[in-house]
Amino acid sequence: MSGSDGFPASYYGEPGVLGMLSNGISAFLVLLQNFNTARTNIQPSGVENILAGVQLIIIGGICQLLAGLLSFRKYDHLSGTAFIGYAALWSSYGATRIYFGALTQPPKPHDTTWRNTSLLLTNSPLNHYLEESAISGLVPYIILSFLLAFCSATVNYIMPFVFGAITLTLIFEAVGLVAGSWALIVSGILELLILIFAIYGSAVLLLKGLTQRLVLKGFGTPLFNVLLLGTGSSATAQKIGQEKKKNTKYAEPMALGFFCDTISPFIFAFYCFGYVKFFGLAAIWVTITSVAHIFSSYYANLRQDSYHTTKFGLHATYWVIKAWEEQAMVGDWFFVAASIVICVGSLNADCLELVHNLLFLIVTVSTVSQIPSQAFYIFFGVTCSVFTAVSLYATFARLINTIAEKSLIPVGPQPVSTSSLSKAFRCQKNNEEPSQSNTCHTPDALFYLVNGIASLAALHTTVIQAYVARLQINSGRFGSVISSVYAAVWATWTWFRFTDEMIWFSSQQVYAFTAGAIALLVINVFLILIAAYKNLVLLFMTIIMEVVLVCLLLSTLQALPYQLEMAMLAVVSIICLYGALASLFNCTLSQQLLPLGPAILKEFKQEITQDLPCPVADSRLTSGLLKIASLLEKGGVCGIPTDTVYALAASCKNPEAIEKIYNIKDRPAEKPICICISNVEQLVAAQPPFSPLLWEFMRNVYPGGISCIVKKGEWLRGLAYERVGTKESIMIRVPDHTVTGHLCDITGPLAITSANPSGETDSTHHNMVISRLGHKLQGVLCDGESNEIVASTIVNCLKIDEGTVSIVREGCVPAVKVLQIFERVKANMV
Numbered sequence: 001m002s003g004s005d006g007f008p009a010s011y012y013g014e015p016g017v018l019g020m021l022s023n024g025i026s027a028f029l030v031l032l033q034n035f036n037t038a039r040t041n042i043q044p045s046g047v048e049n050i051l052a053g054v055q056l057i058i059i060g061g062i063c064q065l066l067a068g069l070l071s072f073r074k075y076d077h078l079s080g081t082a083f084i085g086y087a088a089l090w091s092s093y094g095a096t097r098i099y100f101g102a103l104t105q106p107p108k109p110h111d112t113t114w115r116n117t118s119l120l121l122t123n124s125p126l127n128h129y130l131e132e133s134a135i136s137g138l139v140p141y142i143i144l145s146f147l148l149a150f151c152s153a154t155v156n157y158i159m160p161f162v163f164g165a166i167t168l169t170l171i172f173e174a175v176g177l178v179a180g181s182w183a184l185i186v187s188g189i190l191e192l193l194i195l196i197f198a199i200y201g202s203a204v205l206l207l208k209g210l211t212q213r214l215v216l217k218g219f220g221t222p223l224f225n226v227l228l229l230g231t232g233s234s235a236t237a238q239k240i241g242q243e244k245k246k247n248t249k250y251a252e253p254m255a256l257g258f259f260c261d262t263i264s265p266f267i268f269a270f271y272c273f274g275y276v277k278f279f280g281l282a283a284i285w286v287t288i289t290s291v292a293h294i295f296s297s298y299y300a301n302l303r304q305d306s307y308h309t310t311k312f313g314l315h316a317t318y319w320v321i322k323a324w325e326e327q328a329m330v331g332d333w334f335f336v337a338a339s340i341v342i343c344v345g346s347l348n349a350d351c352l353e354l355v356h357n358l359l360f361l362i363v364t365v366s367t368v369s370q371i372p373s374q375a376f377y378i379f380f381g382v383t384c385s386v387f388t389a390v391s392l393y394a395t396f397a398r399l400i401n402t403i404a405e406k407s408l409i410p411v412g413p414q415p416v417s418t419s420s421l422s423k424a425f426r427c428q429k430n431n432e433e434p435s436q437s438n439t440c441h442t443p444d445a446l447f448y449l450v451n452g453i454a455s456l457a458a459l460h461t462t463v464i465q466a467y468v469a470r471l472q473i474n475s476g477r478f479g480s481v482i483s484s485v486y487a488a489v490w491a492t493w494t495w496f497r498f499t500d501e502m503i504w505f506s507s508q509q510v511y512a513f514t515a516g517a518i519a520l521l522v523i524n525v526f527l528i529l530i531a532a533y534k535n536l537v538l539l540f541m542t543i544i545m546e547v548v549l550v551c552l553l554l555s556t557l558q559a560l561p562y563q564l565e566m567a568m569l570a571v572v573s574i575i576c577l578y579g580a581l582a583s584l585f586n587c588t589l590s591q592q593l594l595p596l597g598p599a600i601l602k603e604f605k606q607e608i609t610q611d612l613p614c615p616v617a618d619s620r621l622t623s624g625l626l627k628i629a630s631l632l633e634k635g636g637v638c639g640i641p642t643d644t645v646y647a648l649a650a651s652c653k654n655p656e657a658i659e660k661i662y663n664i665k666d667r668p669a670e671k672p673i674c675i676c677i678s679n680v681e682q683l684v685a686a687q688p689p690f691s692p693l694l695w696e697f698m699r700n701v702y703p704g705g706i707s708c709i710v711k712k713g714e715w716l717r718g719l720a721y722e723r724v725g726t727k728e729s730i731m732i733r734v735p736d737h738t739v740t741g742h743l744c745d746i747t748g749p750l751a752i753t754s755a756n757p758s759g760e761t762d763s764t765h766h767n768m769v770i771s772r773l774g775h776k777l778q779g780v781l782c783d784g785e786s787n788e789i790v791a792s793t794i795v796n797c798l799k800i801d802e803g804t805v806s807i808v809r810e811g812c813v814p815a816v817k818v819l820q821i822f823e824r825v826k827a828n829m830v
Contacts, residue, residue, distance in 0.1 A: 014205045014206065015067045015068075015070030015071050015076075015079070015083075016067070016071065016076075016079055016202075016205045017206050018064070018066060018070070019067030019068065019071065019079060019082070019083040019086075020159075020162060020197075020202050020205075021202050022059055022063040022067060022083075022086075022087075022090075023060065023064065023086060023162060023166065023198050024195040024196075024198025024199060024202075025059050026056055026059055026060030026064075026090045027165075027166070027169065027192075027194035028191065028192075029056060029059070030052075030056075030093075030169075030173075030187075030188075031188045031191035031195075033052055034176070034185070034191070035184075035188045037184055038181035038184045038188070041181060046101040046102065046103075047101065048101070049097045050097070050098050050101035050102065051101075052094070052097045052101075053098035053099075053101060054094065054098065055094070056090050056091070056094030056097065057090070057091050057095065059090075060086070060087065060090025060094065061087050061094060062087070064083050064084075064090065065083070065084060065087040068080045068081075068082075068084035068085075068087060068295075069084075069295070072253065072299050075815075075816070077252045077253070077255060077402050077403075078148075078151060078155060078255075078402075079159075080253070080256065080299075081253075081255045081256045081259060081399065082152070084256055084292050084295055084296075085141075085144065085256065085260075085292065086145075086166070087292065088260075088263075088288050088291070088292040089141050089170075091288045092137055092288045092289070095281075095284045095285075095288065096134050096137075096281060096285075099280075099284070131178065132270075132276050132277065133276050134174075134177060135174050135178075136266070136270035136275065136285075137263070138170050138173060139174065139266065139270075140262055140263045140266040140388070142167055142170045143262075143392065144259055144263070144395065145166050145170060146163075147392070147395060147399075148399075149163035149164040149167055151400060153222060153223040153224060154222050154223070154224065154226035154229075154400070154403055156218060156221065156222060157222065158204060158218035159201065160223060161197045162194060162198055162201060165191075165197060169194060172184070172186045172187035173187050200216075200218070201218060203216065204218045204219055226403050226404045226408065229400060229404075229409065252398065253295075253297075253298075253299035253300050253303070253312075254296070254300075254308060254394075255395050255399045256293075256295065256296040257293060257296035257300075257311070257312040257315070258356075258391045258392075258394040258395040258398060259292075259296075260289050260290070260293040260312075260316070261315055261356075261388075261391040261394075262388055262392045263285070263289045264290065264293075264319040264323075265363065265384035265385075266384070267286055268322070268380065268381070268384045269385045269388065270282075271381075272377040272378070272380050272384065273377075273381045274377075283323040283324055286320065286322075286323040287320055287323060287324075289319070290316040290317075290320045290323075293312055293315055293316035293319070294316050297309050297312035297313040300312060301443055306443075306445060307345055307346065307349065307584065307587075309445075309446060310342065310345070310443075310445040310446045310449065310580070310584055311345075311346075313449075314338055314339075314449055317450060317453065318335055318364070321453075322367065332367050332368045333368060334452055334453050334573055334577075335364040335453070336361065336364045336365055336368065337452075337577050338449050338453070338577070338580065339357065339360050339361040339364045341449070341577065342360070342584075343361055344584075344585070345581070345584040345585060345588055347415050348414055348588070348589065349414065349415075350411045350412050350413065350414055350415075351411065351412020351413060352390075352393075352394055352397060352411040353411075354415050355390060356387075356390050356394055359383065359387045359390055360387060362383050363383045363384060363387050366379040366380040394411075397409035397410075397411050444579070444583035444587070445579075445580045445583040445584040445587065446580075447482075447483055447583075448541075448575075448579035448583060451486060451490075451541070451576050452572065454486075454493075455548070455572040455573045455576065481527070481530060482527050482531070485520075485523055485527060486545070489520055489545070489549070492513070492517075492520065492552070493552060496513050496552070496555070496556070510556055511556075513556045514553065514556040514557060517549060517552045517556055518553060520549050520552075521546065521553065524542060524545055524546050524549055525546070527542045530542075532599065532601045533600075534599060536596065536598065537575060537597055538596075539597075541576065544568055544575065547564075548568050548569065551564060551565040551568060579596070581594060582594035582596050583596070612774065614774045614777045614778065614779055615631070615778070615779045615780075616770065616779065617781050617782065618782055619739045619782060624781065625742060625746070626746070627779065628640065628743065629746040629747050631778045631779045632650065632651045632657075632750070634778075635654040635657045636650075636657065636777075636778030636779060637649070637661055637776075637777055638650075638777060638778055638779040639755045639763075639766065639774075639777055639779070639780040639781065640739075640743060640752070640755075640780075640781045641739055641766070641781060641786060642676075642733075642735040642740050642752070643736040643740070643787055643788070644735070644786065644787065644790065644791050644792050644812050645754060645755070645763060645764055645786050645788060645789070645790070645791055646754070646762070646763040646765075646766065646768070646769050647676070647753060647754055647755050648661050648664065648665065648752065648754070648755045648773070648777075649743075649751070649752045650751045650752075651748065651750060652675065652724065653748065655723045658673060658723040658724065658751045661751070661753060663776075664773060664777065665753070665755075665756065665757050665758050665773065666757060668758065671758075672724065672725045672726050672730075672731065673723070673724050673725070673751045674730070674731035674732060674751070674752060674753070675724055675730060675731070675732050675750070675752075676733045676735065676740065676744060676751070677732065677744055677749050678734070678741040678742070678744035679702070679734060679741070680698055680702050686716070687715055688716075689713060689715070691801050693800055693801065693825070693826065693829050694797055694800050696825050696829060697797065697805075697821070697822060697825050698732075700821050700824075700825050701795075702734035703734045703736035703737075703741070704813060705735075705792045705793060705811060705812040706792055706794075706795055706813050707731045707732065707792045707793070708732050708797045709729050709730070709731045709794065709795065709796045709797055709808065710729065710731075710732060710798070711728065711729055711798060712725055712726075712727070712729055712730050716730060723751065724751050728798075731794065733752065733792060737787075743781070755768075755769045755772075756768075756773075757772060757773070762789070763786075764785060764786040764789050765784065765785050766782040788811075791809075791811045791812070792811045792812060793807065793809065793810055793811040793815065794808040794811070795807060795808070795818055803826065805818075805819070805822050807819075
């Protein structure tokens with residue numbers, strides 16, 4: 001464990017190498033094209049533009065997107081925001097090159113139609129319109145890039161130079177679209193600087209990852225202290241609701257969401273005020289930005305943040321639809337209603353969130369179809385401009401406040417306290433426990449909203465619906481079945497009802513839609529049964545959807561009374577609005593404030609679950625703890641809770657029981673199992689020959705979500721020496737969990753490993769342990785939902801006496817925090 005695990009840890013621990021190299025190589029590609037254009041004074045050919053665009057999308061877009069995703073998993077919200085933001089930039093820029101290339105592609109020898117079209121495009125102002133459209137996308141990126149450069153200066157002094165050079169490059173790229181070759185030369189010089197800074201920064205990070213220390217300078221030392229921007233107040237943090245538990249597995253995705261909310265409305269404002277005459281290319285920029293918006297929603301979902309999952313998912317849907325729709329539809333009013341739901345859901349956040357949501361509400365109002373066209377462009381343009389300014393401020397505030405872990409940039413107090421909201425919306429008595437059927441899952445609110453948009457507007461929201469289905473895969477007993485099927489329903493509806501106006505379907509093709517409608521009717525019957533296990537709101541929605549599918553069937557037979565269709569779609573949208581509001585409130589406040597209704601098949605479900613595959617015990621009862629302790633003492637293997645995820649446990653007094661763990665979860669024999677104790681003093685009793693530095697380090701990190709790898713020795717002989725750890729080392733856990741601590745006090749040290757089949761995701765609820773491994777276990781200690789959704793952070797302490805520790809696996813405790821604790825302990829020891 002000490003030798004071969006260092007390199008993988010360093011490889012996955014420094015995604016900035018990939019991110020900066022992607023920026024450098026992308027800049028180099030543009031540099032070559034700019035210098036060639038300035039030297040020959042000839043614009044690149046169609047093929048050259050297309051190839052350059054594809055390379056920019058692959059290298060600057062996809063590779064940098066991967067770097068951003070890895071950065072978020074490493075709790076690096078600044079790099080995650082920057083890399084995904086720049087991935088959208090380079091992808092949009094690549095799409096622009098492809099667009100230009102497709103228009104300037106020379107005609108085929110005998111293709112008179114394309115030749116005439118090419119001549120028409122050359123002699124028309126379309127090229128000028130495309131340049132204006134590209135500028136409308138570059139300007140917001142210039143502002144945001146400068147913002148990222150400033151924020152990164154509070155972290156290190158390499159990234160500010162990279163991001164600063166990108167900012168200047170974008171300025172001259174925009175100037176070059178209208179001013180000529182001199183701006184392209186300046187831009188090329190700056191792009192060369194980007195490449196140089198990126199190569200050096202990548203080398204610094206690569207060496208840091210390999211050696212676990214900063215060999216070259218640049219990272220670890222900021223240009224200025226972030227605290228100089230203001231004075232944080234812990235009281236203020238509590239006032240704005242920061243006392244609520246946050247999952248620590250993923251970094252803050254809010255800045256990325258506001259980043260995207262800055263770009264899309266800015267492009268629309270340019271168009272509304274007449275600076276952009278042709279919106280086709282701008283629509284591509286908005287669409288690519290909305291993909292980044294979806295990732296901010298996705299990472300909010302991983303943090304179990306229902307509010308931001310719903311908000312950013314709704315915003316992504318809105319900007320994409322507005323970019324591509326050709327006429328106003330009734331669905332605009334649903335966006336207004338959905339925006340009101342988001343406003344209500346942010347009442348217990350902070351003033352900045354509420355103001356941002358109110359402005360988005362005004363934006364949605366400004367696009368309703370009843371506004372005259374002349375007033376529409378002025379109204380929509382002004383609201384987009386104000387919304388852009390607030391989004392820009394919110395991006396800056398979220399970045400700085402998350403870097404400092406304090407409220408340095410003011411975001412305002414909490415408008416309405418959580419307790420006040422609970423009293424206002426409470427629908428249950430205090431002594432009532434919410435039923436399991438009312439358990440809310442993070443993506444539920446977004447599920448209702450996208451279905452409401454599709455029903456009222458009959459818009460094509462299939463992609464967003466598929467995204468919701470992906471979020472709901474692990475959100476309940478039936479996963480994403482309903483979301484996936486309804487994605488197919490709305491796709492079929494859109495294709496038949498709207499495409500038929502442009503493509504005349506033959507009678508055979510219409511019959512195919514008839515058969516499809518019948519199949520969907522049958523499938524929806526099963527969805528009704530699934531909804532009966534959930535709640536009344538979902539059940540009513542699926543029942544009404546059955547009538548909607550009947551309308552689709554009648555439409556294919558040309559026998560549809562459209563009044564029925566309109567009434568049913570309106571009912572679906574109303575149910576979806578209430579479901580979204582209830583789900584958002586219940587998830588955000590972790591209380592059942594607005595009823596979703598009980599599960600109709602609740603009693604039947606309880607009868608099934610009574611037949612459990614193994615004995616279970618309640619962690620809140622002393623008798624339950626003693627029951628599991630007795631099973632462990634007898635050589636049994638049990639599922640137990642920890643401060644992170646659920647674990648399989650066996651007593652170290654029974655080596656055969658430890659051997660059973662390998663068979664239960666199909667764990668490879670070469671993978672070691674660690675020891676769990678209640679406190680460090682329990683380890684002192686074994687008298688291991690640890691150095692004072694190691695003892696002091698363990699006392700500072702224990703109890704907590706950290707596992708320390710230490711050397712084996714004779715002190716471990718009485719604790720299943722051959723069955724735990726490797727030949728040279730053993731990993732030790734001291735969970736910060738009262739139940740686990742008491743259990744270890746009763747049984748002595750336990751051998752533990754995560755309670756999941758080998759290679760599968762961790763178990764975060766006792767029901768997951770029971771359903772996956774219950775038939776192989778002697779008991780499960782039930783403690784409800786786990787505190788984390790990721791296992792502990794593993795720290796290699798084998799070389800601690802040489803003044804170094806390394807992170808083998810980053811888990812619920814950030815690696816940066818572990819290393820900070822070690823440096824502080826080491827300094828105090830000296």
